[in-house]
Amino acid sequence: MTTPVLVYYDTRMLGHNPHGWDPGHPAWTDAVKAMIALQFPGSNLETYSHPERPDRLTAIVDRLMLDPIEGVRWMLPTAASTAQLKQAHDKTYVAHIESLEGESCWLAQDTTAVSPGSVDAAHLAAGAGISAVEAISAGEAQKAFCIVRPPGHHAHSDHASGFCLYNNLAVTAAHARENLGYQRVMVWDWDMHHGNGTQEIFYSDPSVLVVDSHCAAPFYPGSGLLYETGAGAGVGSQINCPLPLGSGNAALLKVFDEVVKPAAKAFQPDILLVSSGFDCHYLDMTCAMDETGFAILAQCMSELADELCDGRLVLLLEGGYNAQALTDSVHAVMKVLAGNPVNACNVLPDDPGCKAVADAVQFHQGPINPACRAKGHS
Template identity: 85%
Template sequence: MEDAHVAGFREMKAMTTPVLVYYDTRMLGHNPHGWDPSHPAWTDAVKAMIALQYPGSNLETYSHPERPERLTAIVDRLMLDPIEGVRWVLPMAATTAQLERVHNKAYVAHIESLKGDSCWLSKDTTAVSPGSVEAACLAAGAGISAVEAVATGEARRAFCLLRPPGHHAHSDHASGFCLYNNLAVTAAHARESLGYQRVMIWDWDMHHGNGTQEIFYSDPSVLVVDSHCAAPFYPGSGLQTETGTGAGAGSQINIPLPLGIGNAALLKVFDEVVEPAARAFQPDILLVSSGFDCHYLDMTCTMDETGFAMLTQRMSDLADELCDGRLVLLLEGGYNAQALADSAHAVVKVLAGNRVK
């Protein structure tokens, strides 16, 4: 007869929540840097934007904030302080057909034509380096890989460590460091290939996800809740009056917030907007554009990693209640390495079943 202590241990182990973490070192090949001498007016506009958002920055030593260290900081922390239940998975690259569900063919062809090149794509420092196109396809494919694994029951939770980010990428142009809209590609795949009729997105990055809004603005099957710093903070969109159009009227919920907000404000957004909206919408899967730029080390706001853990716990509980636990997070912004490492680790720990005390 099995010892009672051993039986109890087996039961405890069985309760561990598996969480899939998607990552590929080839995403580090996206490495834009410096100014663009061929577009002096763009360079001047970027310097003005940096001076506005980050007063006191040294523009002579400025380096591109969307740099490979954003991912290596997170990966190093997860490796040095491992979390039980985490399984690392390599994503599949998104195919052209999968990208064209949310981006027009001409735009996808244009990005694909930039393989091996270095250039700026817009005056907000959206740029490519020789490895960027491969990285962008992997970033878009990470979300697809995650929702497919969730759909087959391999796990209920997943976190995609990816770059370049995606929520500023529109159907027909790049912006805000984003080439392809990773979250939109993921949501479209969940709808069109996996049969999820209602997809809900919460974008808690402090920059409005204007690309995601544009792509789904008339789509009633995708509910987008976006909490962000109010205009004129970049990109200057996301007004409360922007609520969707046509059949999608009411499917976009924007919550503009003041600079300097912290944990309490985002938890209030969940309690007063996200949770009731989800209960009314009854999603089949929950997706999160998980930017960590609200962390106090990023200077714009005052949140900390405990706040992100609490948000994740509430989203996990909501997913358990409404959609059999299906919850996938995709990395968006956040540009301080320590903040990224601490916040991502706290989020993954909660996804693995460790509740905030």
């Protein structure tokens, strides 16, 4: 049976188009060129193209237009307001980003940058999640997918990093909490990079439970260690699951079965949010997932949402830089959200991530449930 899926997208997000080098920071430029030369020998440094580029989105949209999915409803997001951004970000930082409208510059040595259209794009990317949770709250649908850029999960409360300006998911979660009455928000970040910004923003907040599966340090950004479990009242509400390079579908399914699902049942969320990066796909050359794995993960999360929170589920695009991998994976996920079940996925004969998941489960066996019980959800 077809299920309506709200898909948020706006062509103005293509206006975020950083490229080239920053003449104002020659040391940064030299450092990035050295990093590229080391990782990608033979690359032409003079024609280097920023990996977080507009055609990431156009590739997804083109595929959905050529191979439409019944049940998908295209929606225009409303740009996040300054007040909405300040629910997750420091007011001084928001003012700084807004002051860069129409400018081109780098914000960090990791090539986080802005171009003249970036500020508008960032407001729309953050606003897409808000638009989605508001529509779901109003009963227009239960599921939504936000095709957005710049991505968000590396953006901290007070600084940009990892190609991210505003933390789209954190802004969405804060809005759901503060304006829509959702007392408990649960996040799964399945991007292969640790969502260090999301962790920082909610590290002391017991109302937001964050599960983050990612490539283990020292892989960028080098955080997300097992013992990073929250602080103060939020102890136990950050659950990191670091994985080795080469992890595949079986490892991520094990994360869902043995970490995400039991934590969700203990926490009893009012809504589920996913930082949905697709850079774990084998075509992105670091992990070994494929689109069948992402489809199964989406189906698992959809069923969990149906069981625990009246189906409320929002996915926001994060990473994924190979066009074929990105389009295949997003299309497969949207088919599942629209009510097309899948029964199997490809698995490696020996997935290196499964042992790491077992180690994480053993480590978190103590802190997860006591923290949830402390919130009154045993």
